Amino acid sequence: MPSNLSPITVRTADDIFKAKLQRLAQIHGRSVSKEAELILKRYVQNYEEKYGEIEIDK
Numbered sequence: 001m002p003s004n005l006s007p008i009t010v011r012t013a014d015d016i017f018k019a020k021l022q023r024l025a026q027i028h029g030r031s032v033s034k035e036a037e038l039i040l041k042r043y044v045q046n047y048e049e050k051y052g053e054i055e056i057d058k
Helices: 015-028 032-051
Strands: none
Touching: 015 032
16 A cells, blocks of 8 residues: 655664664554654754744745
């Protein structure tokens, strides 16, 4: 089944970071992808609270 979600590839040379992200996802009952999505959403929200909305071309 095709997805209408936009993929983002994240590469890291640190296997410990990957393992920790996997563990956090497990603790929260999410997939690694959903855990990463939540982390990114929170980062953007925090940035915009501090500096204002990020303007994007639509």
